[in-house]
Amino acid sequence: MKRIAIDMDEVIADANLRFMDWYERDFGRRITLQEIHGKFFREVVSPEHREHTIKYLHTEGFFKDMAVIKDSQEVVYELSKKYEIFITTAAMEFPTSFIHKYEWLKQHFPFIPWTHMVFCGDKSIIHADYLIDDHSRHFKRFSGQGILFTSPHNVHEDWNPRVNSWKDVADLLL
Amino acid sequence: MKRIAIDMDEVIADANLRFMDWYERDFGRRITLQEIHGKFFREVVSPEHREHTIKYLHTEGFFKDMAVIKDSQEVVYELSKKYEIFITTAAMEFPTSFIHKYEWLKQHFPFIPWTHMVFCGDKSIIHADYLIDDHSRHFKRFSGQGILFTSPHNVHEDWNPRVNSWKDVADLLL
Numbered sequence: 337m338k339r340i341a342i343d344m345d346e347v348i349a350d351a352n353l354r355f356m357d358w359y360e361r362d363f364g365r366r367i368t369l370q371e372i373h374g375k376f377f378r379e380v381v382s383p384e385h386r387e388h389t390i391k392y393l394h395t396e397g398f399f400k401d402m403a404v405i406k407d408s409q410e411v412v413y414e415l416s417k418k419y420e421i422f423i424t425t426a427a428m429e430f431p432t433s434f435i436h437k438y439e440w441l442k443q444h445f446p447f448i449p450w451t452h453m454v455f456c457g458d459k460s461i462i463h464a465d466y467l468i469d470d471h472s473r474h475f476k477r478f479s480g481q482g483i484l485f486t487s488p489h490n491v492h493e494d495w496n497p498r499v500n501s502w503k504d505v506a507d508l509l510l
Numbered sequence: 511m512k513r514i515a516i517d518m519d520e521v522i523a524d525a526n527l528r529f530m531d532w533y534e535r536d537f538g539r540r541i542t543l544q545e546i547h548g549k550f551f552r553e554v555v556s557p558e559h560r561e562h563t564i565k566y567l568h569t570e571g572f573f574k575d576m577a578v579i580k581d582s583q584e585v586v587y588e589l590s591k592k593y594e595i596f597i598t599t600a601a602m603e604f605p606t607s608f609i610h611k612y613e614w615l616k617q618h619f620p621f622i623p624w625t626h627m628v629f630c631g632d633k634s635i636i637h638a639d640y641l642i643d644d645h646s647r648h649f650k651r652f653s654g655q656g657i658l659f660t661s662p663h664n665v666h667e668d669w670n671p672r673v674n675s676w677k678d679v680a681d682l683l684l
Contacts, residue, residue: 339635341635422632422635424635427629428612428624428625428627428628428629429624431608431609431612434605434608434609434612434629435605435608435609438602438605438608449631450602450603450631451602451631451632452631452632452635453602453630453631454602454628454629454630454631454635455601455602455608455628455629455630456627456628456629456630457623457624457625457626457627457628458596458625458626460637461513461515461596461598461626461628461636461637461638462635462637463634463635463636463637463653464635479637
């Protein structure tokens, strides 16, 4: 049975929405998806807010109760019948995220057992046939096939295969 | 550069000593290393204490400030000059361990960056040339060479190569 490793943030968990919500809460302005097209969130905020915004990632609660990316639950569940699924997230950079990411996976992807959750940093340690991720840098030393999941920050990157949605993932792998 | 994945509990962190300390604290008797030879800790405690003892693993603080296994820091440091080192621990079974394991690694193995720490469950996800672990079950689907690190519970297991100490690891890999 082939194995698929799947990233969390911007692939199954909507981190950008959390950035938008917290930024609006703190500075009273809603950053739009159009604004962050082709960029990271931190690149479009006012320069005097940048440092504050980057700190969100290290703030208790940032990774708690994130919204689920559209169709990810249904498609990952269908994939799990044909492939071995691991969730592989670079959580090690953000220690405040550990327990929230774990609880989130248990709640929203209850069919993924704890044996198949991985918190890591450098994803070249992952032994899988496919890695679905929004950061192509993880593909460079990855031994399998990287599949780039479209996120505002990577729209101008040249990578094949690319998927724009979980429906695309279903078309590619199911 | 070849890559070595290294387990934590009973390989670099002394989990048995923690069991002994907590059991003595709770029941007034010191279990000895002789008693657990060839067994898991839970197998040698009084039957009426077994359930309580197993719960230690899920108790806040069990994984905090564990003693470091003899010579592990020095040898892993020397290994890190010749090999790429990842610490790969099946932490996912014990969510209360996450932050304590992370802090412990930062304190006792400061030369291992967060990019090279992995919390996982099924270690077949690990892509490495060697895995040093006290549980041979992790070697079954591991794609590299498993190296069994001697711990009381595995002394009667038949596995080659086996190492009895970090000096043995140095002899084998340096």
